[in-house]
Amino acid sequence: MMEQYLALKREAGGSLLFYRMGDFFELFFEDAKIASEILDIALTSRGEHAGEPIAMCGVPVHSAEGYLARLIKAGQRVAIAEQVETPDEAKARAKREGKPSSKVLVARDIVRFVTAGTLTEEALLEPRRANVLVALAEVRGAIGIASCDISTGAMALEECTSQMLSAELARLHATEVIVPEGWEHVPDENVPHDRGAFSSDAGSERLCAVHGVATLDGFGEFSRAMLAAAGGLIGYLDHVGRGKLPLLLPPRLRANASSMAMDEATRGSLEILESQNGNRAGSLVAALDRCSTGAGSRLLAEDLSAPLLDLQLIEERLALVQFWRDRPIERANLRDVLRALPDIGRALGRIVAGRGSPRDLGQIRDGLGEAARIHDWLTREADRPPLLDALLPRLAGHGALIDLLACALVASPPTERGNGGYIAPGYDASLDELRDISGNARRAIAAMEARYRDETGIAALKIRHNGVLGYFIEVPSRHGDALMAADSGFTHRQTMKGAVRFNSLALHEEASRIAEAGGHALAAEDSHFEELVGEVHAAREKIAATAAALARLDVAAGNAERAAQGDWARPEIVDTAELEIVGGRHPVVEAALAKTGERFVANSCTLAPDDRLWLIGGPNMGGKSTFLRQNALIVVMAQAGCFVPANAARIGLVDRLFSRVGASDNLARGRSTFMVEMVETAAILAQATERSFVILDEVGRGTSTYDGLALAWAVVEAVHSRIACRCLFATHYHELARLADSCDSLSLHHVRAREWKGDLVLLHELAEGPADRSYGLAVAKLAGIPAPVVQRARQVLTKLEQARSETGGLAAGLGELPLFAAAAAPEPEQGPEDVLAERLRTTDLDALSPRDALDLLYELKRTLD
Ligand code: ADP
Secondary structure: OOHHHHHHHHHHHEEEEEEEOEEEEEOOOOOOHHHHHHOOOOEEEEEEEEOOOEEEEEEHHHHHHHHHHHHHHHHOOEEEEOOOOOOOHHHHHHHHOOOOOOOOOOOOOEEEEEOOOOOOOOOHHHHHHHHHHHHHHEEEEEEEEEEEEEOOOOOEEEEEOOOOOHHHHHHHOOOOOEEEEOOOOOOOOOOEEOHHHOOHHHHHHHHHHHHHOOOOOOOOOOOHHHHHHHHHHHHHEEEEOOOOOOOOOOOOOOOOOOOOOOHOOOOOOOOOOOOOOOOOOOOOOHHHHHOHHHHHHHHHHHHHHHOOOHHHHHHHHHHHHHHHOHHHHHHHHHHHHHOOOOOOOHHEEEEEEEEEHHHHHHHHHHHHHHHHHHHHHHHHOOOOOHHHHHHHHHOOHHHHHHHHHHHEEEEEEEOOOOOOOOOOOOHHHHHHHHHHHHHHHHHHHHHHHHHHHHHHOOOOOOEEEEEOOOOEEEEEHHHHHHHHOOOOOOEEEEEOOEEEEEEHHHHHHHHHHHHHHHHHHHHHHHHHHHHHHHHHOOOOOHHHHHHHHHHHHHHHHHHHHHHHOOEOOOOOEOOOOOEEEEEEEHHHHHHHHHHHHHHHHHEEEEEEEOOOOOEEEEOOOOOOOOOOHHHHHHHHEEEEEEEEEEEEEEEEEOOOEEEEEEEHOOOOOOOOOOHHHHHHHHHHHOOOOOOOEEEEEEEOOOHHHHHHHHHHHHHHHHHHHHOOOOOEEEOOOOHHHHHHHOOOEEEEEEEEEEEEOEEEEEEEEEEEEEOOOOOOOHHHHHHOOOOOHHHHHHHHHHHHHHHHHHHHHOOOOOOOOOOHHHOOOOOOOHHHHHHHHHHOOOOHHHHHHHHHHHHHHHHHHHHHO
């Protein structure tokens, strides 16, 4: 057995091998150790191999799906080795080969690889997340990217430069990335695959074969790099499916730069699909998503990952959102209908991959039927926007298939195919006849039971059925003897504790009738199933188009719902380099605050070519990061075709969006945090264009004060004068304010705060002009630093500030310009008299008891001292 196991394991390569033994999948050696750790199941050992005990563990076949899901989630891939012959067949084979039958082993083979990117099972997929598999190939410097979601069959081909690769991969958010073995540009997590598959010839041949066409011209003009990537992708799918390919729709050609570029750091810091802790909760998509279907949620995530650059396409999406926004009753109606809709895209995926069930066919029938009703309804609506008109034809046209499935299937077909019962009565006369036969025979058996009771006078006689004996007659032991008599007409089969079981000729005949008819009926249902699957298969592209159209409707209605809930505005998209957001809010922070009953303070942002860089100061916790991010998020949402959390927004198309957060907010990733910060900033300086939008949050913070200030200074200058893009730059370096003198299109802003009686009040409100001071000590106090430490810090600060005014400070010598500290008049310190006056003014004397009045007097005296 070990020999067979080891051969299969070699074939499985880097995947864990699930080796079928009876009702279990067993794992051995290293595989067993890895799996037992991840699954938290017992690790045992058995026998010996090469002098060592063999580690093993196992999972029951009937509950394997749950275990598989956990292994995949933990980043493993699994090869499933099944028995591919019965023990009888194995014995017969042994006989043919002249071997003793006791020695022969049932043949096993890997029937499938289960990998994160190639799942179709409902239980293993997340309903609201697309499951994307990507393959990469390089041809003469160009990198081809083939991506697909085999749970719905959607496939796209595109090309990029090696410099843009990580941004493109970040957009695709793949669960698995396939690369040619030994390729140098490998991303961090990848699966190498046979180089031979990654050639443009192999790619176009494979694509032609999959879609049964002689040329790919009808699908688009694909570059050699794209085709090579497609070759790798299909080669890999072929490998993991062991020759059975999943659903693949004709590849969509994704034009270069058809969406806003955002690299991984930007997506991470904006928390578009996942929050920093890796969950959907707390992300932009979670705050936005009011879709009624999983397919809608997946499409919304795709929209937000790839905001558009085409004004007209954005307007089309926005107009559809507006359509639903203006029709609250119809919107509620549509959302109700959609909510009840099955996920036909994924049902189709399973059917085409050969893993479909009668229930999946039922879902296709119900989903398409509902789509047709939506079509008829919307066709009657007036003032339809162009996108709706474009979607309508895709919702209908399945009449014949729906009718067929409606006649053929019962109302709610089972997920199990093996027991039959899913083909509706009336669909096939011969099947009905077979069912009648077994039905009649069952009734005959029931009648027989009554007759035998009468004839034998044994009221407790029963006719029963089990898997081993089939039908039998059972009487309690004390009546057993009466039926044992040779002429009783009964033959003894089994004596149990308390009961005796018999057979009779008549019962045997009826039972055979049932068995035979049942077998024929099952076979008939099976062949109908295959026919129906064939019909669905033939219509797969049209069904997928319907699923996509429903998802688009859902996204628009969901966005309209969200806009109505939050009173969001339709953004105006223009083709100039401006950004005017009135009363903008951060959707995630606002929702979080709402939970605790706090109000979010809306802030406006107006960038234009002559005032395109805002330098934002103010205390920590003052709301700088929130402001920066909310504006970036509003841009993303607007270009994705969503309404935005603002009173109004006018947004000049942004080609690339960059968001960077100073090092100390970031987790180290092997490199030092400051190094990460600088690498990321370098990328902005290399890639941003005049049409980009950049937010920089405390860049330069990860190093010493001098270095940090110097870098921040130089970065701002470069962004302002060389790149000339729109930019928001948050910083705590006061000295940077002096840049306003040399940079024409830069202006100073700050988040407002007040210190009152030593306590800090954060207003979260943006105002013009430089920040007056940093309030660092006040924030420290707010955070609970003990009072003596804060006092000591105050002493140190006073010393430092003295030194600064004597030497000219940190930024002395940066030019002839007056020092910022001198230019901005510091807010007058509150004297004790002011505090006294304030205290008296706010005290209601009539409410004081004589005792309180005395206490107040003492307090005032103390303040003066
Ligand atoms: P900073 O970047 O200045 O340190 P943050 O943007 O991280 O400050 O904001 C700190 C906290 O202040 C946030 O977590 C949020 O709770 C609150 N906050 C920020 N902006 C606002 C706002 N506009 N309205 C209300 N609360 C806000």
